[in-house]
Amino acid sequence: MSKVIKHYEYLHTIPEIGFEEVKTSAYLADQLEKAGFQTTSHVGGTTGIVGVYDSGTAGPTLALRADMDALGHVIDGVHCARHTCGHDAHSSMVLTAAEELIKEKAIQKGRLKIIFQPAEELGTGALAMIKGGAIDDVDMLLGLHIRPAEECKTGQAIPAMYYSASGTIETVIAGVPAHGARPHLGVNAIDAAVGAINAVNAIHLNPNFSYSAKATKFLCDSGVTNAIPAEAHVFWDIRAQFNSTMDELRTKVLQAIQTGAATVGAKAEAKVIKEIPAAELDEEMTAILADSIREALGDEGLLKPFSTPGGEDFFFYTREKPEIKAGFFGLGVNATPGLHHPDMHFDIEALDSGVEILKIAVKKILG
Structure with missing residues (x-):
């Protein structure tokens, strides 16, 4: 079993709604510290986590951001939390990429920053992290989201997700x-x-x-x-x-x-x-992601940029700090019957591809 699936299978068992990700954030912070990151918990007075790895050599600060929260559902008359949007997958991929990059001594310049953000579904988690200083020193920022099967299938990825x-x-x-x-x-x-x-x-x-x-x-x-x-x-x-x-x-x-x-x-x-806010993406970062997808999945795995009526609070980061160069890609995992459906499920083997895309992109910038 790959490390990303191991992380995912654990996080999937502890779904927590926005600003209540206590077990989730504790696990992620512990794993980051073990990997060699200087970790800060309770960012902005929330469950948010920031981990920093400094190469000691001059260069940009690149951040990888993943959301942590689950969705609230009423199932059979019972209120419960359930991961039906893939945030547990996002956190697992970013954590695994961070661990492997450090293990491989791939960060040769600048700083790699990991942002585990609460409350994306509430639309206020990114703002709380910004208030807590999470992006004060960030020059470049990457995020990702798994996609429903009708948009992007396993073995495919979208280099730029233009959220509305x-x-x-x-x-x-x-x-x-x-x-x-x-x-x-x-x-x-x-x-x-x-x-x-x-x-x-x-x-x-x-x-x-x-x-x-x-x-x-x-x-x-x-x-x-x-x-x-x-x-x-x-x-x-x-x-x-x-x-x-x-x-x-x-x-x-x-x-x-x-x-x-x-x-x-x-x-x-x-x-x-x-x-x-709607997506504001940097062309250079999109090009880096496109090249990374092509290296990881081949030419046939690279799809065109995609516009969606869905919203994503990732783009508060670029609204509040417009000078950040941001990229955001979509990963095909054959998610069905759809995001936010109480029975949403997907091909967890595809998470290894997400890890690889992240690692390649980071190496292009900090390697």
Whole structure:
């Protein structure tokens, strides 16, 4: 059994949700220390881990980042944590690559930094690590994510994953309560919410750039069936291919919610409660990853860059420190039936390829 699979099989048994990765981070920190990294725990007051290996020779600081958290699920009526997005695989690949690079004395210049980040699924883990100083000295940054089978199969990899900007808008709509027999004396929060939803659905941006805005949660209840409800809570999921498109979409959605609710005399308070920026990738790092994939998997294993409507909080690092040269690749592992599905599974043998790609890329930069 390869070391990466050994790490993976253990981490898979201890899934922990964002900012609660206590066992996970303890294991990763212990393994990094044993490999020869100077390790710092509780980065930013969280479960985040940073390990540093200094070659002693002048050169850049390259960081490898992996997320650690599992997803929360309700399965058979029971709330539980389960690794259904592959973060245990990401941590296992980065840890194994780090161990082998040191064992092989492959770091000849600069510093190799390992970042194990909590709470990617919450969209706040990267920000916590940034606040804790994890990237203050970082010049280059690499990340990766396993891919569903329909995008990328075992034996293939994508050199640049262009994630979209994504966000969540929470809205409280205030109407006026009334008896069901006298609706003219009230303002129905349901009608107002429907007006807001229809107004958002009528938004049109430049069709050359992908975007979407849709209501995903609607809560409204007067407590009885013969009364006009006075309050509704509506949540929207918004996504855009580019950050500039997201700026326009966010502005129009917030305005549409207000005006849509106002058509029946209601007031709406809308706010963005979570937003993740779109990918900003460096061409040089993408080229290094493409060459590394080709060396590891052959020409047939190198796919084209890929754009996805999914979000990834990795790109807070480049938003907060634009001078960082970042690369992010997707690894084919035949993941089915899909990421975030409670029964997601994949070809764990493919993790060895991810380790090899990481090692080749690091050697190109620090070797």
